[in-house]
Amino acid sequence: METIGPDVIDVWSWKLDMPPPDLGASTEFLSADERARASRFVYDRDRYRFVAARSGLRLILAGYLGLSPQSISFDYGANGKPSVAACGACSIRFNLSHSADLAVLAISDRYELGIDIEEIRFLKEDIAKWFFSRREYETLRSLPADCYLDGFYRCWTRKEAFIKAHGAGLSLPLDSFDVAFDKAGESRLERLEGDPDPSGHWIVLDLATPVNFAGAVVAATGGHDVRLRYRDDDFGQMVSLASTI
Template sequence: MQQPSFEIIGPDVIDVWTWSLDAPPPSVDEFAALLSAEELARAARFVRERDGQRFIVGRGRLRSILGRYLGLPPQIFSFIYNDYGKPSIALPGGTPFQFNLSHSADLAALAISDHYELGIDIEEIRFLKEDIAGRFFSRREYLTLQALPPEAYLDGFYRCWTRKEAFVKAHGAGLSLPLDSFDVTFDWANEPRLERLDGDPDAPSNWRVLELETPITFAGAVVALTKGHPVGLRYRSDEEEAPKWSVSHPEYSARPLHRNDGSQEVRS
């Protein structure tokens, strides 16, 4: 097997890639050529053809990007999964890279680090027909959400949800970690952070929560086990002249709020 030649990221940044999952048929075929037989079989099991094509584009793009960091052709490495379904790259000599992929609607987001366990979540902001927060959020989070004005409820919900999902994915324990066993901040007055994790008093200082820059109809977050080391997000693309950087708590004063009826209210 060809020897990898790793691209260095470093301890100060986490690389983030985003891309559309909707691609014309020629591109879908090109991505399909990068997938394993198992991945192609998974794509074929989708009921809707569009969902299968989006899976192919998502996995093909994932392989292309990871191949860039590994210095390897994207089709020659494979993935292994822990007991809770979290993937990692399988190479004979190992790899320093941790990665996590999320997708919602037609958008995919990938976070990569060569230093930290991490998770990423992205969600399309949609009308909520049931009290999901009451079922899954901690009591503190639920009360904070209920105290928000109606025009801020939906944004608050998705900010909280994506941070919690990203933490669960970074933690690596899957659904065995109850969503009400930890608290995250999601109001606009405070920097994103983990406030509590049952059984681990040091967790708030060890985990870093970062707001993901997204289109206005999406929300997203990245969480990493940095053990107190400051880290930022570096946004990457194939067309970049220089990577785009973000701070951990971007300003949202110009971002429209979403009511839970599908409408938007622009902040003054």
């Protein structure tokens, strides 16, 4: 198994709009359940992107685990968070997110984590009122008009990444925690009900994204500083390696 270590979280990204020949080869890596899920998509584009996301996930995990992509199986916790099933002493943690034609994957062998990426689009309604905490909503409303959209997506992706890292899913009330997202301040978890020192337990990191996306990574590092190590350039090499396993 490839070791990552305590100081970094690996981040991979890849495009989901694959041409049909690549799609056909990628389908070979999927489980029967995943192929069944793919077949249920009404629109071709959604099906292609699902296959590209799941096959990319399997290819990358295979490189870390020394397994073939198709041999990996997943367990899902009570709230739907996936983990690698029946992997002996494996301690690999991962989280996948995708939006539009872009997928991102965060991997650690130490920390529970979550990642989120979102394509920035115009907001048709004030959804922050329903999904942000009171403090977050007030902070967002205080921003200049030309900073509102950027602030919304910074907050949204950090909240989503934290929910995924926490593992409680939708059972975690969205107003039970606050994330900082003012550009003038540090990225951090400011409040979590029941935790007197949330910023000492959780780290919030901004994800480097294309200009029309926003993203974040959250990890339970217990106060240990970590950085993101971007592996984009290694994706082609990982695909070639997986095909030989």
